[in-house]
Amino acid sequence: MKFAVIATSAALLLLSGCQVSSDNESSTAIQPSTEQTAPAVDTAHTSQNALDWEGSYVGTFPCADCSGIKTTINLHKDGSYAMKETYLGKENATFRSQGTFSWNEAGNVISLSGIVGSPNKFFVGENKLFKLDGDGNKVSGPLAEHYVLTKN
Numbered sequence: 337m338k339f340a341v342i343a344t345s346a347a348l349l350l351l352s353g354c355q356v357s358s359d360n361e362s363s364t365a366i367q368p369s370t371e372q373t374a375p376a377v378d379t380a381h382t383s384q385n386a387l388d389w390e391g392s393y394v395g396t397f398p399c400a401d402c403s404g405i406k407t408t409i410n411l412h413k414d415g416s417y418a419m420k421e422t423y424l425g426k427e428n429a430t431f432r433s434q435g436t437f438s439w440n441e442a443g444n445v446i447s448l449s450g451i452v453g454s455p456n457k458f459f460v461g462e463n464k465l466f467k468l469d470g471d472g473n474k475v476s477g478p479l480a481e482h483y484v485l486t487k488n
Contacts, residue, residue, distance in 0.1 A: 382442060382443025382444055383443055383444040383445075383459075383460035383461065384439045384443035384444070384460070385443060387460065387461075387462060389411060389460050390411055390412060390413050391410070391411060391487050391488065392408060392409070392410045392411075392487065392488045393408070393409045393410075393411070393464070393465045393485035393486060393487050393488070394406075394407070394408050394485060394486060394488055395407055395482075395484055395485040395486055396424070396482070397467065397482060397483060398479050398482050398483075399423060399424070402423045402424055402425045402426050402429070403424035403425040404424045405421050405422070405423055405424070406421070406422040406424055407419065407420070407421050407422075407485060408420045408485075409448075409458075409465060409485060411437065411446075415436050415437060415438070416434065416435070416436050416437070417434060417435060417436070417437050417448055418432070418433075418434040419432065419433050419434065419448065420432050421433075433448075433450055433451065434450070435448060435449040435450035436449050437449065444459060444460055445457055445458065445459050445460065445468065445472070446458050446460055446465075455467065455468055455469055455470050457472055458485075459474060463486065463487040464484055464485065464486055464487065465484070465485040465487075466483065466484050467483040467484070467485070
């Protein structure tokens with residue numbers, strides 16, 4: 337019985353310490369912020385100004401009617417490029433083009449001038465060029481890894 341009286345007294349003491357606030361009173365409890373902040377994005381560092389992108393990139397793209405298209409792109413600091421494409425398994429099927437390239441506003445995608453009939457944009461990554469599709473997106477699906485050129 338003595339235990340029940342002590343337990344009841346302790347419970348009443350604890351409950352009397354709690355404060356219930358009405359809607360009209362301000363609560364002193366910390367309220368979570370409903371304001372959402374965007375994640376911090378480092379706009380000062382881009383592929384264009386933070387990566388060592390100048391150099392030669394090589395790889396073999398898939399081909400519908402040949403063994404593959406061995407592609408080499410040389411990017412130069414002055415904004416010029418030279419590209420060589422060899423259609424493997426076909427005779428006299430090497431094509432060369434050259435010109436200039438430009439960066440997108442975000443500084444992570446280049447567009448090659450003078451390319452007609454196929455996508456001419458590449459996402460510039462660390463020692464890699466990722467060929468973009470006609471809509472400017474990275475190629476996805478089972479062949480995605482074959483649309484990457486690696487820096488020599």
